[in-house]
Amino acid sequence: MNKPAAGIAVCRRGGATAALQSLTMMFQLQHMPMVTSQYWNIVYSRAEGEAALDTEGIQTMRALGRNMAFLLKRIHSSSPIQYPERELWDPMHFIR
Numbered sequence: 001m002n003k004p005a006a007g008i009a010v011c012r013r014g015g016a017t018a019a020l021q022s023l024t025m026m027f028q029l030q031h032m033p034m035v036t037s038q039y040w041n042i043v044y045s046r047a048e049g050e051a052a053l054d055t056e057g058i059q060t061m062r063a064l065g066r067n068m069a070f071l072l073k074r075i076h077s078s079s080p081i082q083y084p085e086r087e088l089w090d091p092m093h094f095i096r
Helices: 016-029 055-075
Strands: 009-011 042-044
Touching: 009 016, 016 042, 042 055
Parallel strands: 009 042
Antiparallel strands: none
């Protein structure tokens, strides 16, 4: 209880949002603050190593990591708030 949590889904194409929603439901039942990112915590990949090519997904994971670190530091600190660095959102366009 009360431990920060974040769900992450990696998939080939469809179903990622449903999987992510299912993952986060347990956090809500256990009084766990959910750490968010700039978009849904999803990375798309078909084969091993391909996830690194999803630039938007990787940027989302970096933002999630910064937000998780920020929240953990704030929970265990009494110092003034220093908000995490934010990258400009760089959406990936699949239709070219």
